[in-house]
Amino acid sequence: MNNNQGIKAVFFDMDGVLYDSMPAHSAAWVRAMTQFGLNFTINDCYLNEGRTGDDTINQFVRQQFGREATRAEMDEIYALKTEFFNQSGGAQQMPFANDLLQKIKDEGRQIVLVTGSGQASLLENLNKDFPAIFNKDNTVTAFDVKLGKPNPEPYLLALKKSGRQPHEAIVVENAPLGILAAKAAGLSVIAVNTGTLDDKILYDCGAKTVLASMQELFEKWEDL
Ligand code: MG
Numbered sequence: 001m002n003n004n005q006g007i008k009a010v011f012f013d014m015d016g017v018l019y020d021s022m023p024a025h026s027a028a029w030v031r032a033m034t035q036f037g038l039n040f041t042i043n044d045c046y047l048n049e050g051r052t053g054d055d056t057i058n059q060f061v062r063q064q065f066g067r068e069a070t071r072a073e074m075d076e077i078y079a080l081k082t083e084f085f086n087q088s089g090g091a092q093q094m095p096f097a098n099d100l101l102q103k104i105k106d107e108g109r110q111i112v113l114v115t116g117s118g119q120a121s122l123l124e125n126l127n128k129d130f131p132a133i134f135n136k137d138n139t140v141t142a143f144d145v146k147l148g149k150p151n152p153e154p155y156l157l158a159l160k161k162s163g164r165q166p167h168e169a170i171v172v173e174n175a176p177l178g179i180l181a182a183k184a185a186g187l188s189v190i191a192v193n194t195g196t197l198d199d200k201i202l203y204d205c206g207a208k209t210v211l212a213s214m215q216e217l218f219e220k221w222e223d224l
Pocket of ligand 1: 016175
């Protein structure tokens, strides 16, 4: 990103960006929702990525059963989804994610993780997979915010933690709601379309560029 020396910080989403975790998440969601009689597709999962489990379940119960989801339903469906996801054996790093992080670190730019995930072992896994990049001062997780994406709160907190203004930072996201959250925080977004959605959906949410993969982002980084 030599053409853009004003960029001091890069904010990374996690699922579908640093980890190739969305196929396992979406398969687990489809199985769990289907078991409870709800019609839920892989594309529905990508469209709702970033929304909390409760919100996702309630939205589909409301649409299809014409009432609010009960607390017990939300807990049971989410527990089942988590069980199916854990059975899938965990997520692999996205190819070229670590190469890109190391390159950005070498350029002297700040890196911040902005995820709605709240896994207990998150930071531990990040340190194993992306050595010497992440610590509690440059991560925003489900534990840090009240309102998840598409609310701008996670990205506003990333700005605060990095001490940067919106024009000094850029976001790397794969999901519609993540792009909306970043845009609502005044940030510019590069989308990597690692899922099943049309590029147009990501552009319509406000992405300035949509690339096909983290490999493409790594290779084009200097030209962006
Ligand atoms: Mg994502």
